[in-house]
Amino acid sequence: MPRSEGLTVKNLRVTTAGKEILSGVDLSVPAGEVHALMGPNGSGKSTLAHTLMGHPAYTITSGSIHFAGQDITHLRADQRARLGIFLSFQYPVAVPGVTVVNFLRAAMRSQGKELPAREFMKALTAEMEKLKIDPAFRSRYLNDGFSGGEKKRCEILQMAMLKPRLAILDETDSGLDVDALRIVADGVSQLRNPDMGVLVITHYYRILEQLQPDYVHILHAGKIVASGEAELARTIEKSGYEPILGPEAASPEALPV
Amino acid sequence: MAEVLVTRVSPKGPRQPLGTARAAAPSLQRLLQRPQQVAGPDWLRQRRDRFWERFVAAPAPSSTRDEDWRRTDASRLPLYELLEKQQLRLASPQQQARSEGASADAAQAARGMSDLVPFGDDSLEHSGTIVAAITRQGVSLHGSQQDLEALEQSGVSIVALGSLANMDDTAATRIRQLLSLLEGDGPLSAAWQALWNGGALITAPAGTHLSPSLWIVHDLSGALSVPATLLWLGEDSSLSVCDQYRKVEEGAQDTPDSSESSWTGDGGFGYYTPEPQTAIPTCTLAATLAMVGRGAQLSYGTLQEQPLTTWHVSHTLIQLEQEARLSALVSRLGAGTEKSWFDVNLVGRGSDAEISGIAFASSSQHLDHQSLQRHLGEDTRSRFTLKCAVSDHATSVYSGLIEVLPSAQKTDGYVSNRNLLLDPGAKADSIPRLEIGANDVRCGHGATAGHIDDNERFYMTSRGIPSHEVDRLIVRGFFEDILAAAPFPSIAAVSARLLDEKIARWQHP
Incomplete structure (x- = not known):
């Protein structure tokens, strides 16, 4: 796959509530590759995730985002989703009164991926089985009263059903116990294919061990300050960010606990 | 003057x-013209005369003077204008037949009426529902063979209120008892008592149970419609009833027809039309009065889906005897202006009322709901929950009162109102109140108003769903728990369908 088929971010500057959070991010995630994005708390990881998805609260002041050969810098979230971008939320939002099934059907319909009712239920049941989600969740209200782990698994379920071309996982591994983490990581691994790029935002080495990223990027103070192969993540796991960012970045709260 | x-x-x-x-x-006595009267027994005629006098003598509702009308402009109520300027006459059978789009033949008319109840993909045959259409010949019933047999065997009776001349004494006594529930001194209850015509008395004798639900479709095609639903449930009986208020068709009001001049009106169909026909506002004055006997259970629904050109004024009053239970769903989607009262009198010890409502006010609709949970008996329980979505420049007003009399120790009551405001111009007023006269009670109230959360909207749009569609899903979801807990399946299905239709019509900016 040519690189133009994936995600290309150039010199992206983003402000929210009048404050600049991203100060010139350059990043490419070609189709078929898994990239990890790491960085201390407050470095702008979630801002980048939300900006890539088109959250209206984040203003792009300069730079551009291209995806699948198209300039998407000014597209709305729903338009980006229809191009195949998917964000697995760090904090999935509860939608009372809208069942998982109805929500998924509405989402698939809007993306032109509608299945006949029977096929849809079959596919949904199969994916729920893989992710070890109780079938009763089909008729539960979306994320309403779900535990943290249930929410994260439901995000991966949506991803499995929507089959995106770029999946952004924003700390999908946070708050998961070992078993849940393995289920989620397996779920993502099974979806990997040559047409899909994956951007994994994480604090932890453990999920990267399972997902085997092609590249690791370190975000600090709104910029990508280091990029390398999977080895870079192991270094951070062992020694923290200090060797890469210098002592000022290694304050106790900047380190994952 | x-x-x-x-x-x-x-x-x-x-x-x-x-x-x-x-x-x-x-x-007023000189200016308000009394519409043509329904024929009926002497006691009823005298009763109507008495209430007409009371109505004419009473000051009209006023938004400055009457607490009930403080948030709805009473001066715009078209009732007085209609009675001043129009010579109203009862709808003739010909008129009604035409508005049903069927011949006057009762069976066909019933079929026409049953088409009005939207059962979605389920036909009426499989809905466990009997539609009661009020025609000149009496009540015409439409439903599956099985359901109609169940009705026949149950002992439940349905009597048309259009022609009361040959009414038996038991029915007359029950009608009188039920009418006496709504004898407040307000001008509109007096007007209703004087003018009601059409509708049905449904009686469930002691110990009877009817499994299919009964739908009363009120055809409100006239300029002034004054329908009645009277429900009498004997001890340990159970019944499911739904009132559906709708106009048959915009513009279905007919042109004068020479054949009608011979119509003298020995029966009524729930509405009056002006003579001659002129362009006028329309008004409905509806009441449902129910007595639920000891240990009996009423499952009740009321669906208001009137056109925006109409004022809908309604009063529901349900009285519960010992251990009686009420489970009700209220759906208010139509009418330009609505002013409704929903009162439940928990008279008998251990009686229980669970009432839930949905309302969606859009464009310039003004929906004003008032509820009263009146606890008179000991150990009684009541719940009233109303959810309102308000968009554009519409207004929702809700005032709910739990009144606990000194006799009602161990009352457990709650009243709540939740509002979802969809546009900056949308407005919701919420006034839940408690008046507690006993010292050993548990009562509470809650009211909230909120907007669609930006994060919720972003989450849903991020899956590809356009934002106007997201808002529709959220509004639909807002009402979902109420519909899921509807008192019987057909009302859940029909109210969901009507709500979906309204949401689909909703033009979000």
């Missing part, structure tokens, strides 16, 4: 100071 009256009822005229309208009241 005439000028005073005209000023008072004109929509934008200056308001009279308190007391002036009362002094001017006698002039």
Whole structure:
């Protein structure tokens, strides 16, 4: 796959509530590759995730985002989703009164991926089985009263059903116990294919061990300050960010606990 | 004097100071024209005369004087204008037949009426529902063979209220008892008592159970519609009933027809039409009165889906005897202006009322709901929950009162109102209140108003769903728990369908 088929971010500057959070991010995630994005708390990881998805609260002041050969810098979230971008939320939002099934059907319909009712239920049941989600969740209200782990698994379920071309996982591994983490990581691994790029935002080495990223990027103070192969993540796991960012970045709260 | 009256009822005229309208009241007698009367037994005629006099003598509702009308402009109520300016006459059978789009033949008319109840993909045959259509010949029932047999075997009776001349004494006694529930001194209850016609008395004798639900489709095609639903449930009986208020078709009001001039009106169909026909506002004055006997269970629904050109004024009053239970769903989607009262009297020890409502006010609709949970008996329980979505420049008003009398120790009552505001111009007023006269009770109230959360909207749009569709899903979801807990399946299905239709029509900016 040519690189133009994936995600290309150039010199992206983003402000929210009048404050600049991203100060010139350059990043490419070609189709078929898994990239990890790491960085201390407050470095702008979630801002980048939300900006890539088109959250209206984040203003792009300069730079551009291209995806699948198209300039998407000014597209709305729903338009980006229809191009195949998917964000697995760090904090999935509860939608009372809208069942998982109805929500998924509405989402698939809007993306032109509608299945006949029977096929849809079959596919949904199969994916729920893989992710070890109780079938009763089909008729539960979306994320309403779900535990943290249930929410994260439901995000991966949506991803499995929507089959995106770029999946952004924003700390999908946070708050998961070992078993849940393995289920989620397996779920993502099974979806990997040559047409899909994956951007994994994480604090932890453990999920990267399972997902085997092609590249690791370190975000600090709104910029990508280091990029390398999977080895870079192991270094951070062992020694923290200090060797890469210098002592000022290694304050106790900047380190994952 | 005439000028005073005209000023008072004109929509934008200056308001009279308190007391002036009362002094001017006698002039009303000369100006309000009493519509053509339904024939009926003497006791009923005298009763109607009495209430007509009371209505004419009472000052009209006033938004400055009457607490109930503080948030709804009473001066715009078209009732007085209709009675002043129009010579109203009862709808003739020909008119009704035409508005049903069927011949006057009862069976066909019933089929026409049953088409009005949207059962979605389920036909009426499989819905466990019997539609009661009120025609000149009486009540015409439409439903599956099995359901109609169940009705016949149950002992439940349905009597048309259009023609009361040959009514038996038991029915007359029950009608009188039920009518006496709504004898408040307000002008509108007096007007209803004087003018109601059409509708049905449904009686479930002691110990009877009817599994299919009964739908009363009120055809409100007239300029002034005054329908009645009277429900009498004997001890340990159970019944599911739904009132559906709708106009058959926009513009279905007919042109005068020479064949109608011979119609003398020995029965009524729930509405009056003006003679001659002119362009006028339309008004419905509806009441449902129910007595639920000891240990009996009423499952009740009321669906209001009137056109925006109509004022819908309604009063539901349900009285519960010992251990009686009420489970009700209220759906308010239509009408330009609605003013509704829903009262439940928990008279008997251990009685229980669970009432839930949905309302969606869009464009310039003004929906004003008032509820009363009146606890008279010991150990009684009541819940009233109303959810309102309000968009555009619409307004929702809700005032709910739990009244606990000194006799009602161990009352457990709750009233709640949740509002979802969809546009900056949308408005929701919420006034839940408690009046506690006993010292060992548990009562509470809650009211909230909120907007669609930006994060919720972003989450859903991020899956590809356009934002207007997201808002529709959220509004639908807002009401979902109420529909999921509907008292019987057909009302859940029909209210969901009507709500979906309204949401689909909703033009979000």
